[in-house]
Amino acid sequence: MTAFSTSPGTRDILAPDSERWRAFQNVFAEVALASGYRYIIPPMFEDLGVFLRLGEATDVVTKEMYDFEDKGGRRIALRPEQTASVCRAFVEHRPVTPWKVWYAGPNFRYEKPQQGRYRQFDQVGVEVLGVDDPHLDAEVIALADEFYRRLGLRKVELAINSLGDAGDRQRYADALQAYFTAHKASLSAESQTTLAKNPLRVLDSKRKEDQSVIAGAPKIEEFLSPAASEHFAEVKRSLTGLGVSFTVNERLVRGLDYYRRTTFEFVSTALTAAHTAIGGGGRYDGLVEELGGPATPGIGFALGLDRTLLACDAEGVFPAPNGDVSVFVVDTTGGSHATRLCRVLRGAGISADRAFDGRSMKAQMKAADRSGAKIALIVGTNEVESGSIVMRSLSSGEQTTIAHGDAVSAVTQLLANQGS
RNA sequence: GUGGGCGUAGCUCAGUUGGCUAGAGCGCCAGGUUGUGGUCCUGGAGGUCGGGGGUUCGAGACCCCUCGUCCACCCCA
Numbered sequence: 001m002t003a004f005s006t007s008p009g010t011r012d013i014l015a016p017d018s019e020r021w022r023a024f025q026n027v028f029a030e031v032a033l034a035s036g037y038r039y040i041i042p043p044m045f046e047d048l049g050v051f052l053r054l055g056e057a058t059d060v061v062t063k064e065m066y067d068f069e070d071k072g073g074r075r076i077a078l079r080p081e082q083t084a085s086v087c088r089a090f091v092e093h094r095p096v097t098p099w100k101v102w103y104a105g106p107n108f109r110y111e112k113p114q115q116g117r118y119r120q121f122d123q124v125g126v127e128v129l130g131v132d133d134p135h136l137d138a139e140v141i142a143l144a145d146e147f148y149r150r151l152g153l154r155k156v157e158l159a160i161n162s163l164g165d166a167g168d169r170q171r172y173a174d175a176l177q178a179y180f181t182a183h184k185a186s187l188s189a190e191s192q193t194t195l196a197k198n199p200l201r202v203l204d205s206k207r208k209e210d211q212s213v214i215a216g217a218p219k220i221e222e223f224l225s226p227a228a229s230e231h232f233a234e235v236k237r238s239l240t241g242l243g244v245s246f247t248v249n250e251r252l253v254r255g256l257d258y259y260r261r262t263t264f265e266f267v268s269t270a271l272t273a274a275h276t277a278i279g280g281g282g283r284y285d286g287l288v289e290e291l292g293g294p295a296t297p298g299i300g301f302a303l304g305l306d307r308t309l310l311a312c313d314a315e316g317v318f319p320a321p322n323g324d325v326s327v328f329v330v331d332t333t334g335g336s337h338a339t340r341l342c343r344v345l346r347g348a349g350i351s352a353d354r355a356f357d358g359r360s361m362k363a364q365m366k367a368a369d370r371s372g373a374k375i376a377l378i379v380g381t382n383e384v385e386s387g388s389i390v391m392r393s394l395s396s397g398e399q400t401t402i403a404h405g406d407a408v409s410a411v412t413q414l415l416a417n418q419g420s
Numbered sequence: 421g422u423g424g425g426c427g428u429a430g431c432u433c434a435g436u437u438g439g440c441u442a443g444a445g446c447g448c449c450a451g452g453u454u455g456u457g458g459u460c461c462u463g464g465a466g467g468u469c470g471g472g473g474g475u476u477c478g479a480g481a482c483c484c485c486u487c488g489u490c491c492a493c494c495c496c497a
Contacts, residue, residue, distance in 0.1 A: 304497030
């Protein structure tokens with residue numbers, strides 16, 4: 001019989017990585033909660049239509065959607081991201097604005113896996129609905145910046161841009177369409193294909209043969225309305241005031257069609273792989289409306305958990321937390337003493353483990369060593385007769401005999417001494 | 421979806437132009453140590469060589485297909 005393994009693009013996250021993931025999400029939760037964001041848990045699948053609003057020209061929608069028909073005949077899709085779900089939730093519940101939420105969890109995209117890219121991938125992120133103020137844009141960006149700092153990352157660069165309002169964006173897209181069409185012959189075959197679908201995305205091409213054409217392309221700046229232009233200027237002023245360094249990248253258009261005005265992206269310069277973007281986001285004024293809600297401005301970002309952790313590895317920061325127990329109980333009399341001792345210790349808030357199956361003392365000591373415990377409590381026939389326990393420091397090898405009832409206090413004291 | 425590399429023990433890998441019952445290190449189990457781990461020594465368990473088909477007297481090695489994985493393109497976190 002053939003054993004099963006995980007589906008392509010998915011994997012088991014085992015300890016200690018799994019504990020690192022939890023710690024990662026905990027740090028993000030702290031940062032978000034400190035800024036007034038509340039936790040939201042949207043469903044992992046929704047009506048396909050929710051995600052079609054991401055834009056008909058986006059690959060996420062056209063070729064990467066995990067969609068299927070459920071037993072009730074509904075068109076369902078596993079969420080490829082969470083922004084659309086949050087907006088749908090906003091329309092459904094109509095919370096008072098500003099509505100500030102944060103989230104963490106898996107998304108699904110049917111792509112070919114490679115480094116830093118999986119079919120099931122985790123993101124953490126925030127969204128704010130109902131606020132147009134450029135100071136919010138700065139707050140949101142600064143929040144991501146603060147999070148990276150808390151992880152210990154230093155080699156993260158922030159690029160920002162403004163795509164203008166819907167009208168600006170459209171006029172710019174038209175201008176790009178005209179420009180690139182005029183220079184079509186000089187573009188790569190891939191970019192020519194892209195041009196037909198979304199001229200903005202041609203700016204994103206990394207191909208060498210496209211660079212000279214891209215360099216001469218019209219700039220978004222010239223198409224921004226006075227309002228959008230002033231909004232962007234205020235975002236930049238606010239960021240500068242916060243001490244968040246950034247560069248303006250006029251070619252930063254990002255992959256999802258719903259972006260308006262402010263867009264931003266975080267890139268790790270410590271990563272050498274193909275995917276160095278570890279987070280990004282922007283404004284999506286108009287998305288709520290498209291989902292059937294009232295005209296509502298929105299902004300948010302999502303950070304890729306995998307990629308950010310890869311960046312952490314590259315910088316040698318944010319290691320996995322220690323998951324070792326404090327005490328390991330060795331019982332050579334059958335195991336019932338270990339059962340009771342573990343219960344007492346755990347009840348007192350001291351993490352404890354023990355061996356099973358009546359293994360030899362040597363084997364149990366080996367297990368104790370491997371457990372990473374600081375202390376071994378040893379109960380053999382001698383100890384049972386005298387009502388005592390041997391307490392051994394696994395680092396120094398020193399051991400003392402304590403009274404059976406003193407286990408918690410003696411262990412607490414020894415741990416305190418070794419803790420420093 | 422396209423292209424390339426790689427699939428041999430739990431892990432990392434070696435296996436000469438195809439040739440005995442497929443190896444190493446680490447890990448695991450047991451013993452050396454009749455109550456005590458981390459070092460050392462000895463022994464042991466564990467592999468349908470990703471799967472299927474083919475060539476051959478003979479295939480882990482060669483051919484075809486397939487699956488998986490890694491990397492890159494596309495795109496994105």
